[in-house]
Amino acid sequence: MQLNFDADVEEFRAEFVAFLDEHLPPEAEGGVRAKSSADIPAWAREWQRLQFDSGWLLPGNPPEFGGRDAGILQQYVHLEELSRRRIYHSYNPQGLGIIAASLLSFGTPEQKQKWAVRILRAEMTAALGMSEPGAGSDLASLRTRARLEGDEFVVNGQKVWTSGAHDADVLLTFVRTDPDVPQHKGISVLLIPTDLPGVTRRPFGAISSPTDLDFNEVFFEDVRVPAENLIGELNGGWRVANGSLGHERTLLWLSFAERLEALLRDFRPTTVLDRDRYATLVMDSTALRLLGSRALARESRGEQDVPALSVLKLMGSEAVQSATGHALAAAGADGLVHPMLTAPYCHTDLETLYASWFERYARSFGYTIAGGTSEIQRNVIAERVLGLPRR
Template identity: 40%
Template sequence: MTSIDVRTEIRGWLDRELGTAATDGPYASLRGAGGPGREDEAFEERRGWNRHLAENGWTCLGWPVEYGGRGLSVDEQVVFYEEYAGADAPHKVNHLGEELLGPTLIAFGTEAQKQRFLPGIRNVTELWCQGYSEPGAGSDLANVQTKARLDGDEWVIDGQKVWTSNAMEADWIFVVARTEPGSQRHHGLSFLLVPLDQPGIEVRPIRQLTGGSEFNEVFFTGARTEADLVVGGVGNGWRVAMGLLGFERGVSVLGQQVGFAREFADVVDLARTNGAINDPVLRDRLADLKVELDVMRANAARMLAGVEGGSGSDAGGGAASIAKLVWANWHQKLGETAMAIAGPASLTAEAPYELDRFQRLFLFARADTIYGGSDEIQRNILAERVLGLPREPKGA
């Protein structure tokens, strides 16, 4: 199958299921549902959509065929994400399982772990959330304090995770925990698979600026999981966690760029509708955003070419960290520009607290420079690992 074949197949399928500008499909009401800042929107309906994708062979596209995937190339996967975003298809509820944990298990897991968990991820019958960040270890993952100790044939886990997306809906959580007493930084960590439905785990939703509660705190008090549910071996959690983050910045990044292009087009339409396009300052801001968006897309394609060529995570001189810095700050500027174009009306919300799409864009984008690796951490990575500069002094 070629990229052209994939594009023709997925575009036709999406047109039938979601509809086009002239027709409606059976899932037309879900167009545009979900996404950053709205992960809890129409969740059950989107779960049904995600299972419909699976039944029709549109999940796990890059997984090997022997594990239920389609074995598509990077180019073919990029085509899917472009078409999916271009159709304004609903945000998938299974992203953390399909795009992050699944590839991580395929790369680092035992055969028993793959056979146990990959089918549930592929069929969207088991949802996952990510247990990385902690109150004192947000972007600095090496500062993890959650502990796990072996008790017979089980791990016993104590600690806290925060900013855990969709923990209220998930069945399992993958947890980076400190399994070697007295260890520091990236040493002595392990990557554990933990069931959420048990007495030792409490999930507390966090109400956010956008009004939703997709983020959560997760408390572990004597929580348990089986001894063999450690991925990559005991003490190798840092290596596995970094491998997972590499998958996070994989082919779906170009789909993200298409989503950004859609948001940008909406902001331009708003400026044309309310006359703000005639303001030379706002028009220049929009022109700058358009040029930067085109550059981001070109750089994303170049980064993916490095990945397909077998380059490591630092390919292109820290390309992943550079990309994160660029898109996060660009997205914030887009939200700020949307508010400037909307004018005074952007400062008010409908009762009780109903935000429009531009207000949600602005508010949620404030977090872009924090989650997934803060700007400070990304700059430190580039300075220390790419440029070879001295480490930042502690307490600085």
């Protein structure tokens, strides 16, 4: 296995590094986002627009959508450099990586210009309205209804865990438009402006950070949405959903690899048991990098390997959760306080400037949910890798 890149990829990396050295605003260094994932400070909006105009926002996109038609290996080194410096190229990650990407994949030319470009240029922010109180991992069970009346959809229902909704300008919302067909065939997708009458957003905290309001409940009461805001085909939302999650998963394993490597820097074992767990962390980190590199190489050859993404997502998210749990156990009571006060267990790393070991452990449970739960990944692996029957 070749674990380095060809000259053209390294030239691409060097060009991006030079761009960062020249243009990176001082506020971008530090790796701490706003509390809400749809709250973009003024300086960050300017930074995102500069990346868009320079073709460095999403290099795999064509130039008119903030990229430069880069290949998958070039996209990888772009993300690698951002991760290495702990730089966020957007403060609205789901808007950039899921909503705008879905609009580019399934939207009309008019929708791409009206919505996607404005999200990519940080002129507006977006949130993903997918989960519901009774339909978290099981999207097919969603109950939010949209009834077509003339040239408008009338929407009623509720979403939950909608990150950043209280700050977002639009919601990419999955709704049921045909209740008389099998569940996954009656779903459509609407882009709903949050200022429409009947839209109510209620932010709430999480156990890992009760005062950091990012999650939301969103209620729709007779919300009238223009029919032109339908994304993709009527009752074709299942295809859009698979595409949306696919955008989220493509290089998701890289973020898990970076988190594991941060844990290796921070976790300081003091007992024999801690050292054994540390060794497991080293092996998990190395295995994730190698398996991810293998999947990356296949994709660069044009080979689709969706099951490999499920393996990487499952392994990476659960390895991070296990490692943070062991680090918390090693820290004991000190793991409940700010890491600056627990020097034996944690370095002053950018990843930990605002999180105790308990907060990092609590936050890790989200990694096994976002982008497809561990249970769903196991189903995919069982059926598509091992060839097991569905029942």
